[in-house]
Amino acid sequence: MIPYFDAHCDTVYRCLETGETSALDYGDSREEQCRYYAASAHLRRNGGHIDLERSRQFSRCAQFFALFHDAAEAPADGLWAQCRRMHDFFLREMVDNADIVCHCRTGREVDEATAAGKTAALLSIEGADLLDCDVHKVETVTHWGVRLLNPVWNRANVLSGTNAEDPERGLSAKGRDFIRALEEYGIYPDVSHLSDAGFWDLVHIARRPIVASHSNARAVCPHRRNLTDDQFRAIRDSGGVVGLNLYLHFVGQPTMDALVAHVEHFLALDGEKTLCLGGDLDGCEALAAGMTGMQDVPKLYEALKARGYSDALLEDIFWNNLRRLI
Numbered sequence: 001m002i003p004y005f006d007a008h009c010d011t012v013y014r015c016l017e018t019g020e021t022s023a024l025d026y027g028d029s030r031e032e033q034c035r036y037y038a039a040s041a042h043l044r045r046n047g048g049h050i051d052l053e054r055s056r057q058f059s060r061c062a063q064f065f066a067l068f069h070d071a072a073e074a075p076a077d078g079l080w081a082q083c084r085r086m087h088d089f090f091l092r093e094m095v096d097n098a099d100i101v102c103h104c105r106t107g108r109e110v111d112e113a114t115a116a117g118k119t120a121a122l123l124s125i126e127g128a129d130l131l132d133c134d135v136h137k138v139e140t141v142t143h144w145g146v147r148l149l150n151p152v153w154n155r156a157n158v159l160s161g162t163n164a165e166d167p168e169r170g171l172s173a174k175g176r177d178f179i180r181a182l183e184e185y186g187i188y189p190d191v192s193h194l195s196d197a198g199f200w201d202l203v204h205i206a207r208r209p210i211v212a213s214h215s216n217a218r219a220v221c222p223h224r225r226n227l228t229d230d231q232f233r234a235i236r237d238s239g240g241v242v243g244l245n246l247y248l249h250f251v252g253q254p255t256m257d258a259l260v261a262h263v264e265h266f267l268a269l270d271g272e273k274t275l276c277l278g279g280d281l282d283g284c285e286a287l288a289a290g291m292t293g294m295q296d297v298p299k300l301y302e303a304l305k306a307r308g309y310s311d312a313l314l315e316d317i318f319w320n321n322l323r324r325l326i
Contacts, residue, residue: 010283221252243278
């Protein structure tokens with residue numbers, strides 16, 4: 001059994017967005033799209049990539065659950081109301097499954113939960129649009145226990161451009177104030193999805209570690225969502241972490257060798273204490289290396305071990321590097 005500490009999944013969103021009306025674009029046919037979402041409804045057991053029953057296969061398991069909703073599809077009562085609904089769902093799931101999961105806010109709570117044989121569940125928010133980009137709501141989500149927050153998802157907002165929209169636009173004055181508020185309240189800014197310009201603006205003002213919760217190496221797979229070598233070094237030098245993304249489009253090829261190439265590239269950049277897991281599970285339709293969910297992550301561990309990586313290094317990648325930040 002191996003440890004598993006992952007910085008990003010979209011399982012809460014997937015559980016809530018069931019049925020035909022929210023199938024989005026996962027799958028080639030409408031039937032496939034509907035089946036993708038209908039497969040999930042609750043955290044304990046579902047047909048998606050992650051559930052609490054499968055998490056028990058690991059010696060220790062901790063998972064960041066992102067609260068996410070596409071700003072372009074905001075409900076009538078707004079994104080902040082939707083954010084509160086997702087948070088309420090998360091809390092209900094924690095109560096309903098208290099025998100096997102515990103909502104954690106700190107590293108000590110993670111250690112206590114895993115020592116008791118439970119999965120440690122932590123919260124992140126993917127896109128400040130869910131807070132209406134309102135710096136005053138940062139205090140509220142801090143009380144919820146949010147520890148990671150993306151200023152943007154794919155949609156550009158008043159804080160910054162993204163690597164999908166307005167990629168040349170960096171942090172606005174409001175965006176810089178927002179980042180400062182995150183740091184003040186102990187929330188790590190998450191730069192996955194941020195424009196390159198916004199990334200460097202953030203680096204210049206950051207006073208605490210920076211996180212890219214689910215991003216790979218652009219030198220290995222030239223996707224805009226992946227990090228340049230200089231970006232990785234900046235996160236490394238900040239004391240932050242980069243989560244290895246299992247999404248096929250960000251890996252480049254469907255093989256285990258292609259996935260391992262991202263690991264080896266980051267390690268060649270002195271990333272032994274920087275690289276962690278950030279699978280993006282339940283936020284994508286196709287995983288690399290023939291994986292179909294969290295139950296297949298041990299295949300990556302075994303592939304790295306077969307290449308001669310030490311148990312100590314693997315413990316860092318699969319647990320310690322992310323744990324030390326919390």
